[in-house]
Amino acid sequence: MHALLAFVLIFPLLGSVILMLGGRRLGTDGVRIVGVGSVGIAAILACIVATTQLAPGGAVTPFDLTLWHWMRIGSFAPDVALRLDGLSLAMMLVITVIGFLIHLYASAYMDGDAGYARFFAYMNLFVAAMLLLVLANDLLALYVGWEGVGLCSYLLIGFWYDDPANGRAARKAFIVTRIGDTALITGLFLLATQFGTLSIQPLMQQAATAWPQGSLMPTVAAFLLLGGALGKSAQLPLQTWLVDAMAGPTPVSALIHAATMVTAGVYLIARTHVLFALAPDAMLATGAIGAITLLLSGASALVQTDIKRILAYSTISQIGYMFLALGVGAWDAAIFHLVTHAFFKALLFLSAGAIILRLHHEQDIFRMGGLRRSMPGVFWCFLIGSASLAALPLITAGFYSKEAILQGAWNGGAAGRVLWCAGLVGAFLTALYIFRAFFIVFLGPVRTVPHGVTGWRIGLPLGVLSVLALIGGFLQTPALFGSSAIMSHLLGGVFGVTAETVGESAWPLVVASLVPLVGIGLAWRRFSSQAELSPSQTATARLLRTGWGFDTLYDTVIVGPLLWLVHINRxxxxxxxxxxxxxxxxxxxxxxxxxxxxxxxxxxxxxxxxxxxxxxxxxxx
Missing domain, CATH: 1.20.5 (Single alpha-helices involved in coiled-coils or other helix-helix interfaces)
Incomplete structure (x- = not known):
C-alpha cells in the first residue's frame, strides 16, 4: 500500500510527458482525458493512502518510501525518498483534490485555445512538481520540486506569449523568485556542510542537538530559508511578482494561489520548524513580515478595479496571516489556514473566471454589476467564498482557521499581542475589500450583459468548493464551539504539541468575530446602493493601486542603476x-x-x- 504514494506523484508527471510528446495527436477529448484524468487518479490514490494511514482521531502513521539513491559524494548521500506524515498528507490532499477540481474547470475554460495540450502539459507538470516538493524526505529533492514549480509558473504566467506584457510578467515572476531561491540554496549548502546530510528528519534532530537556541548558526540558516520562503510565497519585500502573475489564464491563477506555488514557503517553514524554533529572531521576523504584508496588501486590495488583482492582493494578505502564525509558533494554525484558504481562494478565482468568461473577458469590476439575477449560481458561490475569506463567524471555514491564528498570536506574549492587533486590522480590511467587490459586481445596475451559460465542468468544481468553504472549518474548532481537533491530531506527530485554539478568556474570540461584521457593514453602506460607482482617483488611491509603489522603488533603486551600468559597460x-x-x-x-x-x-x-x-x-x- 505504501507504494501507492509514489503513484500519486507519477500519474501527473506521466500525464505531462504524454501531453508534451503526443498532445497534438490526441485531439481535444484525448488531451482532456489525459490532463484531467491523470490528476483525478492522483487525487483518488491520495484519498486511498489517507484512509489507510489515518488512525482513529486523525493521527497519521508516518512512513518513508525510498525510490532510489541519488548520488554519493563522500559521506553526503542524498536519496530520492518520499515521506508521508500529517503535514505532507494534508498538503498532498490539498494539491491533488483542489488541483483536480481546477483541472476539470480548466477543461471548459480553455476550450478552443490553440495551446490546449500545451496548457495541460504545463498544469500537470506543475502539480507533479508541487507534490515532489511536499512529499520529499530530503531538502535536495524538495529543492528540485521548488525549482520545478518556479519553472511551471513562468511557463503558465506567460502562456499567452503573443502579448509582450504576459512575457514580462512571467520574467518578473521568474527573476524575483530567483532572489529567494538563491537564499534558499545557500541555506541548504550551509546545512549540508554543517551536518553532512539534507535528509529532513536526521537534519532536524542533529540541529536540535548541536545548536543552542538563539546561537548564530541556526539564526543564519533560518534567515536564509526564510528568504526562500518570502520569494515563493510573495511576502515583503519579494511580493511584487504575484499581482502581475494574473496575466496567466484564470485556472492558472487559481492553481498558483490555492494549491501550489505560494503555499510552498509556508510549507518550507513548517517542515523545518525545529530549526526556526532554535532561531527566535528569525521567528519574530517571520511574524512581523507576515503582519506588515497582510496590512499593506489588504489596503491595496481596497482600491483595485481588476477583479483578479483584488484576489491576488488578497492572497498575499492571507499568506501574511500564515506567516504571522508561523512567527508565533502556531504551526498547526498556519497549516489549517493554508487548507481552508485553498478552499475559498480557489472558489473565488474560479467564480471570477466564470464571470470573466461570460462577460467577454471583462475584468474591471466597475464595468460589471447586477449579475445576481443573470448568474445566480455564481452569485452564491462568490458570496460563500467572500464570506469565508472575510471570516464570517460560525458558518465559514475561514472564520475557524483565522481564529486559530489570532488565538495563537494572543497567546504569544507581548510581541504576539501586537501581531494580534495587526491581525484584527487585517480582518477588517479583508471583509471590507472583498465585499466591496461583491456588492459592485453583483448588485446595482447591469453594465455588461453576460452571454452563454455556465456549464457543468465549471459549475461542479464551484459547487464542491462552496461546500468545502463552509464545512472545512470544522476540522478544528475552539472549545466554545465543540472543540473539534482533527487538524491538531493530524499534525500532532509533526509539530509535537497540539496548540490550543482558545485561551483563558473568551473575549478575544468575541472581538475577532465582530470585526469582520463591521467591515461587511461598512462595505454594504458604501457600495450596495444603486448610485453610479467609480474608482477613487486620489493620490493615496493611486499609490495603493500600484502596490505602495514597490515596483517604482525597485526600478529606481535597483533596476535603473543596473541598466545604467550595463549601458556604460556595453x-x-x-x-x-x-x-x-x-x-x-x-x-x-x-x-x-x-x-x-x-x-x-x-x-x-x-x-x-x-x-x-x-x-x-x-x-x-
Whole structure:
C-alpha cells in the first residue's frame, strides 16, 4: 500500500510527458482525458493512502518510501525518498483534490485555445512538481520540486506569449523568485556542510542537538530559508511578482494561489520548524513580515478595479496571516489556514473566471454589476467564498482557521499581542475589500450583459468548493464551539504539541468575530446602493493601486542603476583584458615571424646559441 504514494506523484508527471510528446495527436477529448484524468487518479490514490494511514482521531502513521539513491559524494548521500506524515498528507490532499477540481474547470475554460495540450502539459507538470516538493524526505529533492514549480509558473504566467506584457510578467515572476531561491540554496549548502546530510528528519534532530537556541548558526540558516520562503510565497519585500502573475489564464491563477506555488514557503517553514524554533529572531521576523504584508496588501486590495488583482492582493494578505502564525509558533494554525484558504481562494478565482468568461473577458469590476439575477449560481458561490475569506463567524471555514491564528498570536506574549492587533486590522480590511467587490459586481445596475451559460465542468468544481468553504472549518474548532481537533491530531506527530485554539478568556474570540461584521457593514453602506460607482482617483488611491509603489522603488533603486551600468559597460570592460591578450599574442607572432628568414645558416646559429644557453644554465644555475 505504501507504494501507492509514489503513484500519486507519477500519474501527473506521466500525464505531462504524454501531453508534451503526443498532445497534438490526441485531439481535444484525448488531451482532456489525459490532463484531467491523470490528476483525478492522483487525487483518488491520495484519498486511498489517507484512509489507510489515518488512525482513529486523525493521527497519521508516518512512513518513508525510498525510490532510489541519488548520488554519493563522500559521506553526503542524498536519496530520492518520499515521506508521508500529517503535514505532507494534508498538503498532498490539498494539491491533488483542489488541483483536480481546477483541472476539470480548466477543461471548459480553455476550450478552443490553440495551446490546449500545451496548457495541460504545463498544469500537470506543475502539480507533479508541487507534490515532489511536499512529499520529499530530503531538502535536495524538495529543492528540485521548488525549482520545478518556479519553472511551471513562468511557463503558465506567460502562456499567452503573443502579448509582450504576459512575457514580462512571467520574467518578473521568474527573476524575483530567483532572489529567494538563491537564499534558499545557500541555506541548504550551509546545512549540508554543517551536518553532512539534507535528509529532513536526521537534519532536524542533529540541529536540535548541536545548536543552542538563539546561537548564530541556526539564526543564519533560518534567515536564509526564510528568504526562500518570502520569494515563493510573495511576502515583503519579494511580493511584487504575484499581482502581475494574473496575466496567466484564470485556472492558472487559481492553481498558483490555492494549491501550489505560494503555499510552498509556508510549507518550507513548517517542515523545518525545529530549526526556526532554535532561531527566535528569525521567528519574530517571520511574524512581523507576515503582519506588515497582510496590512499593506489588504489596503491595496481596497482600491483595485481588476477583479483578479483584488484576489491576488488578497492572497498575499492571507499568506501574511500564515506567516504571522508561523512567527508565533502556531504551526498547526498556519497549516489549517493554508487548507481552508485553498478552499475559498480557489472558489473565488474560479467564480471570477466564470464571470470573466461570460462577460467577454471583462475584468474591471466597475464595468460589471447586477449579475445576481443573470448568474445566480455564481452569485452564491462568490458570496460563500467572500464570506469565508472575510471570516464570517460560525458558518465559514475561514472564520475557524483565522481564529486559530489570532488565538495563537494572543497567546504569544507581548510581541504576539501586537501581531494580534495587526491581525484584527487585517480582518477588517479583508471583509471590507472583498465585499466591496461583491456588492459592485453583483448588485446595482447591469453594465455588461453576460452571454452563454455556465456549464457543468465549471459549475461542479464551484459547487464542491462552496461546500468545502463552509464545512472545512470544522476540522478544528475552539472549545466554545465543540472543540473539534482533527487538524491538531493530524499534525500532532509533526509539530509535537497540539496548540490550543482558545485561551483563558473568551473575549478575544468575541472581538475577532465582530470585526469582520463591521467591515461587511461598512462595505454594504458604501457600495450596495444603486448610485453610479467609480474608482477613487486620489493620490493615496493611486499609490495603493500600484502596490505602495514597490515596483517604482525597485526600478529606481535597483533596476535603473543596473541598466545604467550595463549601458556604460556595453563594450564590456572585462573583454578589454582578453582582447589585450589577443593583441599581445598577435604582436609576438609578428616579432617571431621575423626570425623565419629561410636561411639555413641563421637557423643553425640560433640552434647553437640555444644549446650554449641551455648548457650555461645547467652548469651555473
Amino acid at each position: 563594450d564590456d570592460i572585462i573583454d578589454r583584458f582578453y582582447e589585450g591578450i589577443a593583441v599581445a599574442t598577435r604582436h609576438a607572432h609578428d616579432a617571431l615571424r621575423l626570425t623565419q628568414t629561410g636561411r639555413v645558416r641563421w637557423y643553425a646559429g640560433w640552434v647553437a646559441a640555444g644549446s650554449i644557453t641551455a648548457l650555461a644554465i645547467g652548469l651555473f644555475a
